[in-house]
Amino acid sequence: MRTDGMISAVRTATSLDELVVALNGDEDPLLTVYSEMELAEKAQQQQADQEAEQREREQAERKAQADRDRDDFRLSGSDSVSDVATSYGQDDMLGASMSSAVDSAAADTETALSAAQAQAGNYRKGKVTIHGLTVAIENPRGSTRRGVDEDGNEWESTLAHHYGDIKGTIGADGDSVDVFIGSAPEAETAYVVDQLNDNGGFDEHKVMLGFESESEAKAGYLANYEAGWRGLGSITPVPVSGLKTWLNRGSMQAPFRDYLMSPVSTNGEEEPDNFPGPRGREGDVRTPKGTRVATQFTVLEAGDLIASHTPDGRENAAFPQELQPRDRSRDTSRAWIQKTAKDLDPGLLGRTKKADSGAPIIGKDRIVESGNGRTLAIMEAYRLGMAGEYKAWLVEDAASYGLNPSQIAKMTAPVLVRVRTSSIDRATFAVEANQDDKLAMTATEKARADANRLTPELMSRFEPGADGDLLVASNRGFIQGFLQSLGDAEAAQYLTSAGEYTGPLIARLQAAVFAKAYVDERLLELMADSAKPENRNVINALSAAAPEFIQARAASEQGAQEVSENLAESVALSLENEAVKSLIDATNIVRQAKREGMEVAEYVSQMGLFGDIEPGVSAMAIFIAQNNRSSRRLSTAFKAMAEFVRGELERDNAAGGDMFGGGVVNMADVVEAANRVMEREYGEGQYQISAPAPDGLFESARQIRQRALERFIKP
Structure with a gap:
């Protein structure tokens, strides 16, 4: 018979033992054993949770200390990179430290699992933060993944890389987005695999972090599956900053290659509501040819800008190279970037009516369309700890650009840029806007850029002599069209006082035709x-x-x-x-x-x-x-x-x-x-x-x- 006291005891019971006493008035020895087992498991789980929380606190403290060290480093002007991170857009630790943190988290992952634990995911997983993304390591490198496919067949694979999921995300399968981690977690470019199902349709995404090239990411993905695996669909490079934007806003139910920011348009305009940062004052610029383009100021972290190359001359896989008429890998270009970075003049990186000078110009997808050299110089100045004057200038003059100075002061490596808001052919604009860009083009670079001017309509007027002579009367329409593409100011240098064509013009035309053909x-x-x-x-x-x-x-x-x-x-x-x-x-x-x-x-x-x-x-x-x-x-x-x-x-x-x-x-x-x-x-x-x-x-x-x-x- 239940009593009020019994009901009260049941309601307040906090363990199986207390519940047994409340119901029976005494403890059953067998139930007591089960109770003790339950409490032991609970204590073990609590201890694991506490250890994980402690690791996260320690990691947060290391990050905060790295922030302080970096600030001290920049203020002191030291050229040592042994104590702080060497580049923007990465976690604030060196590559070796980041790899060590990943391996440490993998070592914390429990691997001796029962089938039920593996199926339910109910086991201890090591966690690590990579580029601001919290990753739980489900399977360390060298461990074995097991599962059952849709047809009830068991499968298993030995992992060549650490494998886990990105916390706070929801993938196409309803679970967190999966990630493989390579040997270079500090790499700034991620690769997203659109995995296919048995029917060849889209299944889910696999993110590849820590791989230094697309071919390496592809090989890394396939290394984690059995021979003959047919699940590899498209694989797309993306800056880590772009990856984070997609994880926050993009659809996980469609291939990544179809995502707005992945296929970069070189001809049209980006989505109008895709403005990349705080909106500043509006204005317009002119290219050397005279084309007017509307722009709007904003400020972005250096690591969020997609430049054509790295400061040391390596191509950026996420940048469409058809938008870069310059060869930024050549020695003279790298030397100019280093020299400019060490003597950065903020006054030359702000407001101007010229597209080939002042603050760099970007598309709404953060791709640099004009001023890659200037962008790389600013990035390098931050890396060297020599951008203090530039940042101070930017904070002081922020209001004149319609921007919030306190917001800029809190940023790590702010860069003032102009966002192109006009709809224009991007490749044409890139050629026009980079005609000066502070470093004279080589003959080969100029030929490549000029080749883009030779449209099908203009080439229809190309009628040189039988021996290839460009100066014959039949070819004058072609020459006039080419001069018009340059704009009046530049074209004037190729005409004598009598209006005749100069030798340098003919040489330039021949080079352009060669580059085109x-x-x-x-x-x-x-x-x-x-x-x-x-x-x-x-x-x-x-x-x-x-x-x-x-x-x-x-x-x-x-x-x-x-x-x-x-x-x-x-x-x-x-x-x-x-x-x-x-x-x-x-x-x-x-x-x-x-x-x-x-x-x-x-x-x-x-x-x-x-x-x-x-x-x-x-x-x-x-x-x-x-x-x-x-x-x-x-x-x-x-x-x-x-x-x-x-x-x-x-x-x-x-x-x-x-x-x-x-x-x-x-x-x-x-x-x-x-x-x-x-x-x-x-x-x-x-x-x-x-x-x-x-x-x-x-x-x-x-x-x-x-x-x-x-x-x-x-x-």
């Missing part, structure tokens, strides 16, 4: 030595063939690139003194063969004159060397090659095939087509493109001498 550094460098008659004729001939090669690229970038690379190889080979001279000097070949005690044919073969070069390429090299005094003959051959390639590519595209991928056409086919045209133009057997003699062809010194005379000395 051939995309090969060797040909662009050849332009610098165009004073030699043999070089000039080759350049003119290539210019004449350029429109056809450009059209071929429109049909197939890959196919046209293969042929243009072969052609560039032929040109380089024809102008390479040792190769050509050795073949022409037949007497020397015979002498060397006798000295080596070898048959002449064997010696020619072992010389490796043309190495492993494709016969069609070496044939073109000999043809160019033989005809480099006639730009007309070279133009005829080059045009014939380009026309054949374009025709084949267009026919193959219409048929839905892959001309080069399937091996349907190679350089020999292209040369054969050019020979047909040469025969039609100059007569049978005249100026043919012939391959070098095969092994065993030369049987005597007389034959070698005659071969050389026929091929190289005869006019």
Whole structure:
């Protein structure tokens, strides 16, 4: 019979023992054993929780101490990096310390689990903070994951990397977003895998932290699955700051590649509500060409900006390189960044009406469109602890930019930027806005930038002479269009007082056409030595063939690139003194063969004159060397090659095939087509493109001498 006292005792019972006493008035020995087991498990769990909380407190204290150390470091101007983190956008500890913290957390993870514990996830997991993300390590590197698939089949895999989940997130499967951690957790770029299900559709995301390249992240992902795993979908690089934004705002039910910030648009405008920071004063800037662009000031952490390179010249995988017309990896660029960082002038990094100076200009996705050099210099100044004056200036002048000084004062590495708010072709704007950018472009950089000006409409007006002469009357429309693309101020330097075109303009046009048609550094460098008659004729001939090669690229970038690379190889080979001279000097070949005690044919073969070069390429090299005094003959051959390639590519595209991928056409086919045209133009057997003699062809010194005379000395 229940009594009020019994009911009260049941309600206030705090353990199984007390409940038994309340109900029975005495303790059952068996239940007492169970009660003690329960209390022991509870005490063990409480101890584990307390230890985890203690680790988190210690880690927070280490982070706070690192903040204090970093501030002391910057104020002191020390150049030591042994005590504090060396870069913005990372956790405030060195890479080695971060790796150690990850390994320590992995060691705290309980691995001797029952099947029920593993299934329920009810076991101790080590925790670590990486880039501000709290990660629970479920399976340390080297441990075994086990589970059951949808069909009830058991599976297991030994992990090549630490594996866990990012706390505070909800993934596509309803659990926290999964993460693999590589050997470089300090890396600023993360990689997100869109994992596929058995039907090939999107399943869930796997975040790859601590991998230093996309290929490394891909290999790391696959290393954690059985051979033949087919779950790897797309893999997308993203700055850690962008990853955190996605985890906070993005949809976990769709592939990451479809997320707003992942595929960077180079032509259109970003989402209007995607402003990256506090809104400051609005204004506008002009490019050197005169294009007006609306902007708005904001301030962002240096680590949140997506620059084209790192200060030491490495490309940023998250940056679309088509928006960077400059080569920031070259030594002169790195030297300029270092010099500017050590003598940072805040007055040059603020308000200006020019797009090529002042505060860097970014898109709403935080990608730097103008001022990558300035951005990298500011970043480097913060890393060196030499940006104190810049930050103080920014706090002091914040109000004039419509920004909150107290908010800026609390930031670690604030950078004043202008956000482009106008809708404009981003690649075109990047070229226009970077025409100055404080470091003169090399000829190759300028050629690449100018190639972007050569639109299909402008190229339709490209009509050079038969010998490649750009100054013929038929080509004036093209030249005028190019000058208009430069803007009045820049175009003026390319006209004489009488309105005639200058030599530098023609050189610049040729370089732009080369960059558009051939995309090969060797040909662009050849332009610098165009004073030699043999070089000039080759350049003119290539210019004449350029429109056809450009059209071929429109049909197939890959196919046209293969042929243009072969052609560039032929040109380089024809102008390479040792190769050509050795073949022409037949007497020397015979002498060397006798000295080596070898048959002449064997010696020619072992010389490796043309190495492993494709016969069609070496044939073109000999043809160019033989005809480099006639730009007309070279133009005829080059045009014939380009026309054949374009025709084949267009026919193959219409048929839905892959001309080069399937091996349907190679350089020999292209040369054969050019020979047909040469025969039609100059007569049978005249100026043919012939391959070098095969092994065993030369049987005597007389034959070698005659071969050389026929091929190289005869006019």
